[in-house]
Amino acid sequence: MDLYAEEILDHYKHPRHYGHLETPTLTFHDRNPLCGDEIELELKIEDGKVTDMAFTGHGCAVSRAAASMMSEEIIGKSLEELRGWDKKDIIDLLGIEVGPVRLKCALLPLKAMKAAVWGLAEDE
Numbered sequence: 001m002d003l004y005a006e007e008i009l010d011h012y013k014h015p016r017h018y019g020h021l022e023t024p025t026l027t028f029h030d031r032n033p034l035c036g037d038e039i040e041l042e043l044k045i046e047d048g049k050v051t052d053m054a055f056t057g058h059g060c061a062v063s064r065a066a067a068s069m070m071s072e073e074i075i076g077k078s079l080e081e082l083r084g085w086d087k088k089d090i091i092d093l094l095g096i097e098v099g100p101v102r103l104k105c106a107l108l109p110l111k112a113m114k115a116a117v118w119g120l121a122e123d124e
Contacts, residue, residue, distance in 0.1 A: 007069075008094060012061040017071035021054045028116035032104050037063040041112040049078050055109070062094070062102045067109035069093040074113065082117045085110060 024042035031038040037059030044052040053071045058064075070093060074082055090110045091098055098106045 005096070008061060008065040008096070011065035011068035015055075015064055015068035015071075017052075017054050017068065018056065019054050020056065021052055024054070026116040026119075028112045028120070030108060030112040030115065032059075032063075032108050035060065035105060037105055037108050039063070039067055039108055039112050041067075041109065041116055043113075043116055045079065048080070049076060050074050050082070051076075055112075059108065060102070060105050062098065063105040063108050066090055066094060066106045070109050070113065079117045082113060085114065 021042045021044055023044070025045040026043040027041065029038075029040045037057070039055055039057035039059065042054045043050050053075055055067045055071060057067075059067075070090065073089075073093060087103075087107055087110065090106055094106060
């Protein structure tokens with residue numbers, strides 16, 4: 001469990017793919033109003049596959065680590081594959097048991113990614 005906690009802290013302190021893409025194909029912004037976590041996700045799509053990803057925002061260690069870990073996994077995947085992702089994929093990436101309070105934090109990056117790949121419009 002300590003190994004997973006260390007990896008989560010590493011991704012939180014040094015998130016991978018943090019920032020903006022020059023010309024994203026898909027973007028989605030989402031937030032968790034209960035805790036204040038927020039994410040802006042950008043995807044570059046070529047030939048139906050993710051070729052690059054970036055994210056910005058703020059949130060707790062679980063939310064930010066989940067976004068960072070997810071960013072490493074989805075590059076190279078097809079939109080069809082990503083449409084099939086579910087909460088188990090994120091929980092498996094984190095490698096820890098996530099309680100009910102932190103589950104929404106962990107799933108925020110997944111929710112934003114799924115909305116982007118399904119082409120959903122953002123709520124204003």
